[in-house]
Amino acid sequence: MITFSKDFLWGAAASAPQTEGAALVDGKSPTVWDKWFELEPELFYEGVGPEQTSNTYYQYKEDVALMKKMALNSYRTSISWARILPDGRAVNVKAVQFYRDYFQEMKSNGIEPIINLFHFDMPWWLMEKGGWETRESIEAFAFYAQVVFEQFGDIIKKWTTFNEPLVHVECGYLGEAHYPKVVDFTRAIQVGYHTLLAHAMAVNRYKNSKYNDGEIGIILNLSPVYPKSTHVEDKKAAHITDLIYIRSFLDTVVHGYFPEELIQLFKTHQLLPKVEEEDKEIFQRNIVDFLGVNYYQPLRVQRPKKEQFPAQFPSAFASHYDWPNKKINPYRGWEIYPEGIYDLGMRLKNEYKNISWYVSENGMGVSEEERFLDESGVVQDSYRIDFLKEHLIMLQKAISEGSNCFGYHMWTFVDCWSWLNAYKNRYGFYRIDLENQFKRSEKASSLWLKQVIVENGFP
Numbered sequence: 001m002i003t004f005s006k007d008f009l010w011g012a013a014a015s016a017p018q019t020e021g022a023a024l025v026d027g028k029s030p031t032v033w034d035k036w037f038e039l040e041p042e043l044f045y046e047g048v049g050p051e052q053t054s055n056t057y058y059q060y061k062e063d064v065a066l067m068k069k070m071a072l073n074s075y076r077t078s079i080s081w082a083r084i085l086p087d088g089r090a091v092n093v094k095a096v097q098f099y100r101d102y103f104q105e106m107k108s109n110g111i112e113p114i115i116n117l118f119h120f121d122m123p124w125w126l127m128e129k130g131g132w133e134t135r136e137s138i139e140a141f142a143f144y145a146q147v148v149f150e151q152f153g154d155i156i157k158k159w160t161t162f163n164e165p166l167v168h169v170e171c172g173y174l175g176e177a178h179y180p181k182v183v184d185f186t187r188a189i190q191v192g193y194h195t196l197l198a199h200a201m202a203v204n205r206y207k208n209s210k211y212n213d214g215e216i217g218i219i220l221n222l223s224p225v226y227p228k229s230t231h232v233e234d235k236k237a238a239h240i241t242d243l244i245y246i247r248s249f250l251d252t253v254v255h256g257y258f259p260e261e262l263i264q265l266f267k268t269h270q271l272l273p274k275v276e277e278e279d280k281e282i283f284q285r286n287i288v289d290f291l292g293v294n295y296y297q298p299l300r301v302q303r304p305k306k307e308q309f310p311a312q313f314p315s316a317f318a319s320h321y322d323w324p325n326k327k328i329n330p331y332r333g334w335e336i337y338p339e340g341i342y343d344l345g346m347r348l349k350n351e352y353k354n355i356s357w358y359v360s361e362n363g364m365g366v367s368e369e370e371r372f373l374d375e376s377g378v379v380q381d382s383y384r385i386d387f388l389k390e391h392l393i394m395l396q397k398a399i400s401e402g403s404n405c406f407g408y409h410m411w412t413f414v415d416c417w418s419w420l421n422a423y424k425n426r427y428g429f430y431r432i433d434l435e436n437q438f439k440r441s442e443k444a445s446s447l448w449l450k451q452v453i454v455e456n457g458f459p
């Protein structure tokens with residue numbers, strides 16, 4: 001029997017911009033996603049934009065009832081900055097009321113809300129000023145954080161600042177999947193640096209807020225990095241990838257400082273961001289209480305390919321390696337490697353002070369999932385049950401060896417809108433029918449996990 005502790009947090013994860021809908025309702029101002037969709041709707045899968053997310057703004061009571069039915073005891077979502085502070089300064093009373101009611105509804109049903117502040121949804125007014133590239137964004141975020149701690153700190157006892165800060169850096173400044181879709185390593189590093197500083201400032205505001213009896217952390221996507229071989233060049237490629245993609249964020253939020261090796265690397269390539277004297281102390285004094293870890297698949301790398309030179313940083317140090325033994329999710333193309341969750345858990349134990357953490361996202365995206373609907377309208381997602389089982393076995397192994405993990409949240413609860421991919425890949429325990437007033441219907445995995453929660457494990 002694979003068992004978990006009685007107080008283990010079983011839940012699901014989502015975010016405001018991917019679920020709420022009501023994109024410009026009750027005073028909310030546009031985010032980068034609302035605006036980008038308005039400017040280039042053709043970039044979004046099947047032309048579906050952020051207005052058509054899961055309608056949670058109006059249907060949250062129904063969703064909380066379903067969470068309860070599934071026996072979940074926790075749920076992670078985020079607050080929309082542009083809803084709470086439409087112009088960055090004045091508090092939107094209707095938004096405060098909405099979130100208080102929503103969070104209270106969860107609490108009254110025995111579901112602990114874990115609330116995140118930023119899930120890729122930069123308010124448009126701030127983007128127009130340069131977004132995270134500007135130093136001004138740090139104080140703007142700290143102010144927003146302070147407002148939400150004051151408004152909801154009596155209800156919320158587990159906070160996180162950012163979801164996957166690496167992603168808005170990588171997709172927005174080293175790729176073209178997020179706005180402002182530029183490819184510029186110098187700007188990317190400045191954005192990453194300011195994000196980390198904004199995170200530390202928000203932690204500081206929490207520690208100094210009137211309801212500071214809870215905990216605050218951050219959600220990082222920690223894909224373990226595996227080299228192609230034990231050859232020194234492949235190992236070096238993995239080491240540098242880990243330094244840039246993992247340790248840049250992880251060391252800073254847990255230890256309070258950037259790895260010296262990373263600073264030297266950026267220095268050598270004249271990529272050091274602009275910093276100020278006081279920053280060092282801000283990082284040092286504001287380390288996290290816990291971590292959320294998003295894990296989908298590992299990164300596999302090898303020494304850089306010769307033909308890539310002169311290459312763009314960081315491909316000058318590593319290139320992708322297609323592991324021939326990998327098991328693939330045929331419906332999304334991502335690798336399935338449950339051992340990665342164990343490796344992460346053990347690393348947090350051994351190298352990061354055995355910090356308290358939880359799996360804040362893990363899951364299996366499936367395109368055209370309607371093909372698995374049975375006659376009674378239930379999605380028979382046995383592939384997702386297998387996925388869950390395999391990952392929970394590895395998680396439990398890490399816990400039994402001392403890793404300090406307090407919960408598991410699958411991405412996601414009800415199929416949700418996902419950025420440029422819109423509804424292409426479905427992840428939920430519940431299916432959403434967009435043609436039928438956002439109707440929610442069961443998938444077999446929700447019944448399976450309910451049983452696991454009730455029994456605190458599975459055979």
Ligand code: BGP
Nearest residue numbers: 015163164167365411418421425
């Ligand atoms: C994570 C994000 C989520 C969600 C998930 C699935 O990186 O935090 O917001 O989008 O990935 O990704 P996708 O829908 O692209 O398959």
